[in-house]
Amino acid sequence: MKVKKMLQSERLKLRVLExxxxxxxVVWRNQKEVIDQLFSYVGITAKxxxxWYExxxxxxxxxxxxIEIKDKKKPIGTIGLNNIDFKNQKAELGIMIGExxxxxxxxxxxAVRSLLQYAFDELNLQKIYLKTFCDNEPAVRLYKKVGFHQEGILRKEIFKNGKFKDVIIMSILKDEWKR
Ligand SMILES: CC(C)(COP(=O)(O)OP(=O)(O)OC[C@H]1O[C@@H](n2cnc3c(N)ncnc32)[C@H](O)[C@@H]1OP(=O)(O)O)[C@@H](O)C(=O)NCCC(=O)NCCS
Incomplete structure (x- = not known):
């Protein structure tokens, strides 16, 4: 059972996926600009x-x-935690602005700040980590801006679009989190 949680920030509402x-x-995930930045090689079908949803x-x-813009009531993407591990108090973050x-x-x-606040304050996690391509400049800059640190580089980790790509692992700890 999923919690019926809604997170609010200045301009955004994060509501649980339905x-x-x-x-x-499916539309968001089938755009080339999005597919290029994810580890999957192709888009997804409705089926x-x-x-996956089941x-x-x-x-x-x-x-x-x-992720919804409150004023316009406009959904623009998804953000979430996966591999939630309450024993070790950590989870992996993923985000896509699909519009x-x-x-x-x-x-x-x-959206990342909002989710971190929820993860640290309400779920009482100690560590949020993520993986993204090293050359995904908007993503890496965003994560550094909110306080993520580099843990390491997985060299030539994924073969995509004809070349081997490096992947960066980043994380932020509850103690480092500045609201
Ligand atoms: C990565 C992504 C989530 C960033 O979200 P966004 O709403 O576009 O980013 P923001 O506008 O919040 O930008 C925050 C910071 O990111 C960086 N940034 C954003 N767009 C950028 C761009 N086109 N080029 C370089 N840096 C950029 C900037 O540092 C920015 O800070 P600044 O405003 O002080 O310059 C979004 O581009 C996206 O969903 N991309 C496709 C999927 C993806 O890559 N997901 C992450 C992989 S795990």
Whole structure:
């Protein structure tokens, strides 16, 4: 069972993902600009998303939110925690601003700050980590800006678009988190 949680920040609302969000997510996930930055090689079909969702609703290690602009009531992407591990008090963060015209406006940063606050203060996690391509400049800059540190580089980790790509692992600890 998923918590019925809603997070609010200045411009955004993060609401827990629902079944009817599926068609929108499929559109977002099939854009070349998004696919290029994810570790998957291709987009997803509606059927694949539905199968993923069926597993997701009973998976206590994942919590996905839809990012919505409050004023416009406009969904623009997803953010979530996966591999939630209460024993070791850590989880992995993932984010996608799927509405490409809404990228670069500070929404990604605001959503990450909102989720970190929830993860540290309410879920009482001690560490949030993530992996992204080293050459994903917007993502790496965003994560550094909110206080993530580099843990290491996985060299030539993923073969994509004809070349081997390095992956950076970053993390932020509860003690380092500045609201
Ligand atoms: C990475 C992503 C989440 C960033 O979200 P965003 O809303 O576009 O980013 P923001 O507007 O909040 O920017 C925050 C910081 O990121 C950096 N940034 C954002 N867009 C950038 C760009 N096009 N080029 C370089 N840096 C950029 C900047 O440092 C910015 O800080 P600044 O405003 O002080 O310059 C978004 O571009 C995205 O979803 N991309 C596709 C999927 C993806 O890459 N997900 C992450 C992989 S795990």
């Amino acid at each position: 079944e009817q969000d599926g068609s929108m997510i 694949q998303h539905f199968n 597993k997701y609703i009973n998976d206590d290690t994942r919590l996905e939110f839809i 490409l015209t809404e990228q670069g406006k500070g929404y990604g940063e605001e």
